[in-house]
Amino acid sequence: MVLLDISIQSRVIIGISAMVLLFSSFLVTFIATQRKKLQYHKNLQAIQEEQKNALLQQNALLEDRVGERTAELSEQKDALQTALSELKSSQLQLIQKEKMASLGELTAGIAHEIQNPLNFVNNFAEINAELFDEMKEKLAEDQLPEKLKLEIDPLIGDLTENLIKIVHHGKRADNIVKNMLQHSRKQSGEMELADINILAEEYLQLSYHGYRAKHKGFNCTVKTSFGDGIGRINIIPEDIGRILINLFNNAFYSTTEKQKTKSSDYIPVVSLTTKKNGNKAEISIRDNGIGISQKFIDKIYQPFFTTKPTGEGTGLGLSMSYDIIKAHQGNLKVESVEGEFAEFTIELNC
Ligand SMILES: Nc1ncnc2c1ncn2[C@@H]1O[C@H](COP(=O)(O)OP(=O)(O)O)[C@@H](O)[C@H]1O
Numbered sequence: 158m159v160l161l162d163i164s165i166q167s168r169v170i171i172g173i174s175a176m177v178l179l180f181s182s183f184l185v186t187f188i189a190t191q192r193k194k195l196q197y198h199k200n201l202q203a204i205q206e207e208q209k210n211a212l213l214q215q216n217a218l219l220e221d222r223v224g225e226r227t228a229e230l231s232e233q234k235d236a237l238q239t240a241l242s243e244l245k246s247s248q249l250q251l252i253q254k255e256k257m258a259s260l261g262e263l264t265a266g267i268a269h270e271i272q273n274p275l276n277f278v279n280n281f282a283e284i285n286a287e288l289f290d291e292m293k294e295k296l297a298e299d300q301l302p303e304k305l306k307l308e309i310d311p312l313i314g315d316l317t318e319n320l321i322k323i324v325h326h327g328k329r330a331d332n333i334v335k336n337m338l339q340h341s342r343k344q345s346g347e348m349e350l351a352d353i354n355i356l357a358e359e360y361l362q363l364s365y366h367g368y369r370a371k372h373k374g375f376n377c378t379v380k381t382s383f384g385d386g387i388g389r390i391n392i393i394p395e396d397i398g399r400i401l402i403n404l405f406n407n408a409f410y411s412t413t414e415k416q417k418t419k420s421s422d423y424i425p426v427v428s429l430t431t432k433k434n435g436n437k438a439e440i441s442i443r444d445n446g447i448g449i450s451q452k453f454i455d456k457i458y459q460p461f462f463t464t465k466p467t468g469e470g471t472g473l474g475l476s477m478s479y480d481i482i483k484a485h486q487g488n489l490k491v492e493s494v495e496g497e498f499a500e501f502t503i504e505l506n507c
């Protein structure tokens with residue numbers, strides 16, 4: 158009986174040791190379990206973090222895609238809007254073209270009708286001038302009584318002068334009719350050598366009288382100054398004519414507008430100046446009308462830009478002028494002070 162031999166003290170020690178052993182093994186197991194739990198939580202956190210990152214990335218990707226798609230859509234919207242406004246503007250241009258074409262045909266018809274009787278007037282005026290010369294010679298030969306001669310001579314002088322006027326103005330009318338015919342030609346004309354001074358003067362007369370016919374009571378001082386040495390230059394005359402008509406009409410209109418607001422001492426003046434500047438021919442049209450406001454000056458060449466009421470302006474004149482001048486490799490410049498003046502200058506190579 159060994160056990161019985163062990164003293165009580167030893168038995169206590171053994172008991173305590175056994176308890177310590179038991180406790181330590183329990184502690185070890187507990188710590189191990191806690192560690193595992195901690196590890197598990199850590200792993201869980203890592204997985205959650207990973208998932209969160211993946212979600213964030215996915216979100217960023219989606220946001221990028223949405224952004225791209227929105228940009229694409231707004232680009233498409235812009236393109237559609239541009240196409241729509243282009244369509245509208247070309248529709249308007251077509252209507253305008255159609256109107257101009259019928260107006261052109263009408264002008265051509267009238268011009269043709271006038272040309273025939275005008276040819277008669279001019280031809281007979283020339284024949285009359287020759288007959289007059291003959292008559293003068295005959296009268297000089299015949300021994301007429303002095304009293305009769307004194308009466309007839311001044312009459313013949315007056316008649317000759319009248320005839321010279323008929324021939325001169327008949328030729329002018331003939332030129333105008335020819336211009337009207339050229340102007341109303343449908344297709345764009347050919348480049349040809351034309352005298353800038355004559356062309357500008359003719360279109361000034363044409364525009365002034367045309368404007369006065371349309372605006373009863375309109376009057377304006379027209380000044381001209383023609384430079385030397387420009388001569389004939391290569392242009393499409395009826396196209397340059399179209400520009401001139403528009404520039405003159407704009408100038409007359411501007412002075413009419415100013416007249417409405419100014420006292421009676423305002424004198425409307427439109428001046429036409431041509432000059433040679435190096436290898437350039439310059440045609441300037443200046444008016445002392447309402448001028449152009451700074452906020453509009455960059456817009457005036459845009460198609461359909463107009464400050465005139467409906468029926469007065471289409472806003473196509475200057476844009477057409479700009480295109481024609483570019484096709485001639487020239488320049489169209491504008492200078493203006495609002496309320497004071499506006500001056501347009503055409504520069505052409507010569
Ligand atoms: N001489 C001028 N004086 C003042 N404004 C002018 C003059 N010429 C052109 N403008 C301005 O430019 C605009 C566009 O001219 P234009 O293209 O000829 O079209 P529209 O004469 O049909 O209005 C005019 O409506 C006007 O506002």
Ligand SMILES: [Mg+2]
Nearest residue numbers: 403407474475
């Ligand atoms: Mg105009």
